[in-house]
C-alpha cells in the first residue's frame with residue numbers, strides 16, 4: 001500500500017473513532033439526564049413517521065392496556081407538551097391511522113406511554129392490543145393543542161374533567177405538573193361506569209395523598225360493591241363543591257360529548273368564558289358516517305388548478321384521488337397537518353381542534369374533516 005493510501009486510511013479510521021466516541025459520550029449524557037439533554041433528539045430528527053418499539057405492556061383494567069414505547073433508533077423523543085398525542089399507522093395501510101394521547105410525563109423523553117381501551121371490533125385498538133413486547137409500531141411525532149403547559153404555572157384553579165378513557169391526557173398533565181412542583185390547585189373529576197372501569201385509580205389516590213394541590217374526585221355512574229365515593233354524573237353542582245366561584249377556574253374536558261357538552265353549557269350559564277374551556281374529542285375516522293350527508297357538486301380551485309368535485313368525500317381524500325400533494329397525520333381533524341386556507345366559498349367543517357384560534361380567524365380549515373358546500377378556492 002502507498003504512503004498516501006496508508007495516511008488516508010489512518011485519517012478515516014481516526015475520524016470514525018472520534019465519531020463513535022462522541023456518540024458514546026452523548027448516549028451517556030442522555031442516560032444521565034434525559035430531561036435537560038436534547039442531544040439524542042437532535043441526533044435523531046423525527047421527520048414524517050418514525051419506528052417505535054414496544055418495550056413494556058401493562059394491563060390496567062379488563063379492557064385497557066398501557067404500551068411503553070421507545071424510539072427504535074435509540075434517540076430521545078422530541079420535547080412534547082403534556083396532553084399531546086401520537087398518531088399511529090395501523091397495520092400496513094399508511095392511511096389507516098389512530099391517535100392516542102400520551103399518558104406519561106412530558107419530562108421523560110426516553111420512553112412514552114399510551115393507554116388504549118379495546119373497543120369491540122375496533123380496528124386500531126384491536127390491532128394494538130394484539131401487539132407484543134419488542135414489536136415495532138409506526139407513528140407521527142407528538143402533536144395537539146390540548147395542553148396545560150402554561151396553566152400549570154398559573155394560580156387559577158385547574159378543573160380536569162375526564163370521562164372513561166378520556167383520563168389519558170390528564171395523567172400526563174398531572175404527572176408533569178407534580179414533577180415541576182406546580183402549586184396550581186388541580187381538581188380531577190373522573191367519571192367511569194363501575195369500579196372495574198376506573199383505570200389508574202390507585203395511582204391517582206397516591207397523588208391525592210402526596211400532593212396538597214391535587215384533588216381527585218372519582219365518580220361512578222353505576223353502583224359498585226364496596227364503593228363509598230361519589231356516584232351519579234359529573235355536574236356543575238358537583239364541581240361547585242370544590243370550586244365556589246366557577247368563573248375563576250380553567251376547565252379541560254376529555255370524554256364523550258354527553259359529559260362535556262352538558263357541563264360546558266352550564267359553565268357558560270355560570271359566566272365562565274369560552275376561552276377558559278378546552279376540550280378534546282376522541283374521534284375515530286370510522287365514526288364519520290357518510291350515509292347522513294348528501295353528495296355535492298363543486299369546483300375546487302387549488303394550486304392554480306380547477307378540480308371537479310362530485311361526492312361526499314373529505315377534501316383530503318379528494319386531493320389524494322387527484323394526486324394533489326397534501327400532508328396528513330391523524331385524519332380526524334386534531335393535528336392540523338392537512339390545513340389549507342379557504343380563500344372563498346363555503347365548507348362543511350366537522351372539527352377545528354388542530355387549529356389555533358389565530359389560524360381559525362385567518363380562515364384555515366382542516367381538509368381531512370371538511371367538505372365543499374359550494375365552489376371553493378383553497379391555498380396552502
Ligand SMILES: Cc1cc2nc3c(=O)[nH]c(=O)nc-3n(C[C@H](O)[C@H](O)[C@H](O)COP(=O)(O)OP(=O)(O)OC[C@H]3O[C@@H](n4cnc5c(N)ncnc54)[C@H](O)[C@@H]3O)c2cc1C
Nearest residue numbers: 099100101116117119121122123124125168282283284286
Ligand atoms: C386526539 C385523540 C386522542 C385519543 N386518545 C386515546 C387514548 O388515549 N386512548 C384510547 O383508547 N383512545 C384514544 N383515542 C381514540 C382512538 O384514536 C380511536 O378512535 C379508538 O381507539 C377507536 O379506534 P378503533 O380503530 O379501535 O375503533 P374503530 O374501528 O375506529 O371503531 C370505533 C367504534 O365504532 C364501531 N364502528 C366501526 N365502524 C362502524 C360502522 N360502520 N358502523 C357502526 N359502528 C362502527 C366499532 O365497533 C367501534 O366500537 C383518541 C382519539 C383522538 C382523536
Ligand code: FES
Nearest residue numbers: 329331333336368
Ligand atoms: S390530518 Fe390531522 S387534522 Fe387533518
